[in-house]
Amino acid sequence: MKTHNILLVGVGGQGTILASKILAEVATMQGHDVKMSEIHGMAQRGGSVVTQVRMGEKVYSPLIEEGDADNIVAFEKLEALRYVHYLREGGSIVVNDQQIDPMTVITGAHVYPPEVMEKLQERASDVLVIDALQLAREVGSIRAVNVVLLGALARKMDITKESWLEAIRRTVPAKFLALNLQAFEAGYSG
Amino acid sequence: MKVLLTGNEAIARGAYEFGVAVAAAYPGTPSTEILENIAQYREIKSQWSPNEKVAMEVAVGASIAGARTLAAMKHVGVNVAADPLFTLSYSGVNGGLVLVSADDPGMHSSQNEQDNRYYAKFAKIPMFEPSDSQEAKDFVGLSLDVSEAYDVPVLLRSTTRISHSKTLVELNAASERLVKSYVKDIKKNVMIPGHARLKRLHLEERYKKLQEYSETTPVNRVEWADKKVGVxxxxxxxxxVKEAMPDASILKLGFTWPLPDKMILDFASRVETLYVIEENEPYLEEHIKALGVVATGKDIFPITGELSARIIERAIGGETHLPGQLAENVPMRPPVLCPGCPHRAVFYVLKQLKLHVTGDIGCYTLGALSPLDSMDTTICMGASIPMALGFEKAHPELAEKTVAVIGDSTFIHSGITGLIDIVYNHGTSTVLILDNSTTAMTGHQENPSTGKTLQKDPTTQVDMEALCRAVGVKRVFTVDPFAMDELKELIKREVATREPSVIIAKRPCALIVKHEAPLLTILHDNCVGCKMCMRVGCPAISHGNKKSTINAALCIGCGVCAQVCKFSAIVGDIPLTPIS
Structure with missing residues (x-):
């Protein structure tokens, strides 16, 4: 099989690390070679964070190149715009309809770009916008945004739903399992 | 069974499987998780040390006493540990010793991009370079074997993309953890000149033997393909390279000091065009060219930043690499001090007082950025304190306008000697220790001032006030940074005082304590839209339609913004008294 590339982008503290753990687990369960690379040195400090997951017959580089991502999952709108040029032609992007102002906007040095979704749609043919914060709130915790978004990603990927649920069971602590299974369902059924 | 592990997890697993009995480190991205993972194996005596030099020396002692040992640090940490390293190269080991250096090409979270492969050549010690997590684990075992067979410490050199990438690893059972017996041998272990001169000759003999190892080890291997292009x-x-040049023949080097000269010459003679492709410095290239080989390297491949398959393809295709062209003009999102961070109050006060700040390394380095803009210098761990003294020595009048700012863990790491220097050399500097009870930036590690070990077991806690007094500072004060008026008056008074002082701003990191304080809201009737609260640079506060708003999901009720507001527009459910 051709190597499949997934890029997760967001803001430090949004839970991209758990999401990438689940994603890596589900990829490994398919019997693929998997590589995953994360930059998380200052992830709790509200900076821009990126996780790259690659799976295929044999994967060498852990890095996804510009124009090579099959899927992008953006936990925040501006981050979607920052990384949309990584999407390959015909690739799909799942974007959380949430705005988190970076400090450069808070201080007034820059303006948060208007009409982010329109700009994304100009650049990608398949944009799935999802209010993950609201869906997470409905299942009981705004911290479950990450797994809601994985549910939405699952709609765009050729992996069985049961595999995803199993990956969540293997990754998430028992205490939070029910919440996260519901969060996945919320994102999966939209 | 194959599992997906980061390079750091794999190195920890390697320590477990290959009989490491003692491990020590100081946290530093991207190396931190090595010891955090080793700590899970209670069979290994593992610890955070106050700094990398101490970690290395604990490892040296354990090795000479007979245990297989591992020390881990980020690239700049090796600078701190270089002193014991260079002489251990002379004395050699008893139990195998592996030093893991995690370098940071691209400087994702570092102050420089030094290429630590040169340390192997400089210190005359062998070096392994893994290319994925499987090799990271296997090379721990090889490093320990080589260390014992050739009586030498071994450098295992990782980089961010090895340490922080997950790849599949085959797990094996642990071998027996045997600690050899210790035998006193002063010719080997007491490096006085007479002994060191003998060892110096031995180093060159050892180099020749290690060259033979380099020529024969299976980790240096040729992957033959099309012989038109060799890499x-x-x-x-x-x-x-594997991704960008699937048809090229490759000489893949896993053991990179000493280099296998015969293998290199043989490979070069069999391919038509030869490339040397490596991240950062032309470490391999310089050596290969000195052998008289014609090759293409840094004349087309970038010397700065990280490589990628695309960069290699473009360079070979004759394109110059242009750093990531953004599709949109998107505002940057730099890391920021968290909502409720105790450092915010300190930097706000320092900005109000218009002081020069010699800074240090930790989360608080973010105080240099807008809107706090309160740091003049950051060079290396511990530099803040002696640099404040240097400011004063260059311009005596700056003593009243300068403070040093350093965190608790960094103070223990290498701030104490600087403080002694201030006392010893008649300095009058004011030092602020921002004590947030953790090593925050690297992800909340314990340190000697937190009263807990790597394993979170209780231990003796360093008494910061008593320590500062013991070195001769008479004016030592502890203050809650959220009591901003008190903090401001204290700093004003102490910078004006003509003797050394230490102010310990003590308040735990906002991410490690559950806050009982109420969340704050802004009374829009009182808010005049002056944006004063925006100047504290809190991610929880935003401004629109001429009013400020607090994001309840982010606010933890620290009260810094409320103290800054002149119109009593920011209120909580209960009165805002500092939490003690």
Whole structure:
């Protein structure tokens, strides 16, 4: 099989690390070679964070190149715009309809770009916008945004739903399992 | 069974499988998780040390006493540990010793981009460079074997993309953890000149033997394909080459000091065009060219930043690499001090007082950025304190306008000697220790001032006030940074005082305590839209339609914004008294 590339982008503290753990687990369960690379040195400090997951017959580089991502999952709108040029032609992007102002906007040095979704749609043919914060709130915790978004990603990927649920069971602590299974369902059924 | 592990997890697993009995480190991205993972194996005596030099020396002692040992640090940490390293190269080991250096090409979270492969050549010690997690684990075992067979410490050199990438690893059972007996041998272990001169000769003999190892070890191997193009590479660059040049023949080097000269010459003679592809410095290239080999390297491949498959393809295709062209003009999102961070109050006060701030390394370095803008210098761990003294020595009048700012863990790491220097050399500097009870930036590690060990077991806690007094500072004060008026008056008074002082601003990191304080809201009737609260640079506060708003999901009720507001527009459910 051709190597499949997934890029997760967001803001430090949004839970991209758990999401990438689940994603890596589900990829490994398919019997693929998997590589995953994360930059998380200052992830709790509200900076821009990126996780790259690659799976295929044999994967060498852990890095996804510009124009090579099959899927992008953006936990925040501006981050979607920052990384949309990584999407390959015909690739799909799942974007959380949430705005988190970076400090450069808070201080007034820059303006948060208007009409982010329109700009994304100009650049990608398949944009799935999802209010993950609201869906997470409905299942009981705004911290479950990450797994809601994985549910939405699952709609765009050729992996069985049961595999995803199993990956969540293997990754998430028992205490939070029910919440996260519901969060996945919320994102999966939209 | 194969599992997906980061390079750091794999190195920890290697320590477990290959009989390491003692491990020590100081946290530093991207190396931190090595010891955090080793700590899970209670069979290994593992610890955070106050700094990398101490960690290395604990490892040296354990090795000479007979245990297989591992020390881990980030690239700049090796600078701190270089002193014991260079002389251990002379004395050698008893139990195998592996030093893991995690370098940071691209400077994702570092102050420089030094290429630590040169340390192997400089200290005359062998070096392994893994290219994925499987090799990271296996090379721990090889490093320990080589260390014991050739009586030498071994450098295992990782990089961010090895340490922080997950790849599949085969797990094996642990071998027996045997600690050899210790035998006193002063000719080997007491490096006085008479002994060191003998060892110096031995180093060159050892180099020749290690060259033979380099020629025969299976981790230096040729992958033959089309002989029109050959590539010599090592570490993560190997993966990029495999992706970018699937048809090329490759000399893949896993053991990169000493280099296998015969193998290199043989490979070079069999290919038509030869490339040397490596991240950062032309470490391999310089050596290969000195052998008289014609090759293409840094004349087309970038010397700065990380490589990637695309960068290699473009360079070979004759394109100059242009750093990531953004599709949109998107505002940057730099890391920021968290909502409720105790450092915010300190930097706000320092900005109000218009002081020069010699800074240090930790989360608080973010105080240099807008809107706090309160740091003049950051060079290396511990530099803040002696640099404040240097400011004063250059311009005596600056003593009243300068403070040093350093965190608790960094103070223990290498701030104490600087403080002694201030006392010893008649300095009058004011030092602020921002004590947030953790090593925050690297992800909340314990340190000697937190009263807990790597394993979170209780231990003796360093008494910061008593320590400062013991070195001769008479004026030592502890203050809650959220009591901003008190903090401001204290700093004003102490910078004006003509003797050394230490102010310990003590308040735990906002991410490690559950806050009982109420969340704050803004009374829009009182808010005049002056944006004063925006100047504290809190991610929880935003401004629109001429009013400020607090994001309840982010606010933890620290009250810094409320103290800054002149119109009593920011209120909580209960009165805002500092939490003690």
């Amino acid at each position: 010599i590479t090592s570490g993560i660059a190997y993966q990029y």
